[in-house]
Amino acid sequence: MTDDKQKAKEQILYLLKMQGATNATDLAEQLEVSPMAIRQHLQALRGEGLVDYSEQRRPIGRPVKLWQLTDRTLNLFPNTHADLMVEFLNSFEAVLGEAELEKVLAERSRRQIQGYRVQFATLEGENCANLRQSRLDRQVKRLAEIRTKEGYMAEAIAQTDGSWLFIxxxxxxxxxxxxxxxxCRSELEVFKTLFGPTVTIERVEHIMEGDRRCAYQITPHIKSGGST
Incomplete structure (x- = not known):
């Protein structure tokens, strides 16, 4: 039973991380358990300081509680040796200066782009239903897979106008x-270089600016008389 409760808590934390503020009823539907069970788990997580809620008023009826993660959950998700990287960046800049640090980050970006392009290249040889999708569609989805493996919990959502929201x-x-x-600046430049001049990429949500996630609008340039 203890293992089941722990698993349920982990699933709740994952959904809140991926979706942001969510009510107990929606969580219950997704996890296929009763709202009462979800509320008990949420109260337990709140007692641990991992989640909290805000109330959203509705035109009719009682306010709805929207549950979200607290800052205490940051260490529960991958952090890619955060302390070591911070210490390295500070030491590198202190010894060699900002200009040299920029060169190192530029090299990191170059290697990222090179690695992503290699993985994009495998898409060209795939003989499957995915070939019905545009090249950009397949690339954006592949990038989401790659970045998820790197710890970014990424997803790509197709928009009705043919653009993508990359989260x-x-x-x-x-x-x-x-x-x-x-x-952060180099991450955006990596995406722009990777997809090239046929698309526009804009960061529309940014964790550094207080948003719960980073999100990028990827919009293909529409050519007259044909598709991108």
């Missing part, structure tokens, strides 16, 4: 990025 629900280099804002 990273977690930042495994969060502490390092707060120390060195160049890391």
């Amino acid at each position: 990273e629900n977690h930042c495994p280099i969060n502490e390092a990025a707060r120390t060195c804002r160049l890391l």
Whole structure:
């Protein structure tokens, strides 16, 4: 029973991480358990300081409790050796200066782009139903898979206008990025270089600016008389 309760708590934390503020009824439906059981788990998690709620008023009826994660959950998700990276960045800049640090980050970006392109290249040889999708569609989905493996809990959501919303629900280099804002800037530049001049990429949500996640709008340039 203890293992079942722990598993349920972990599932709740995962859903709140991926979805943001959610009510108990929606969580219950997704986990296929009773709302009462979910509320008991949420109260237990609240007692541990891992979740809290805010009340959202409705036109009719009682306010609805929207549950969300607290800052104490940050260490529950991958952080890619945060302390070591922060110490390295501080030491590197102190010894060699900001200009040299920028060179190192530029090399990191180059290697990222190279690695992603290699994995994109495998899409060209896939003989499956995915080939009905556009090249951009397949690339965005593949990038979400890659970034999820890297700890970003990424997802790609197709928009009705043909664009994509690329979401990273977690930042495994969060502490390092707060120390060195160049890391965030380089992440955006990596995406822009990776997809090239045929798309526009804009960061529309940013953890560093107080949002719960980072999100990027990826919009293909529409060519007259044909598709991208």
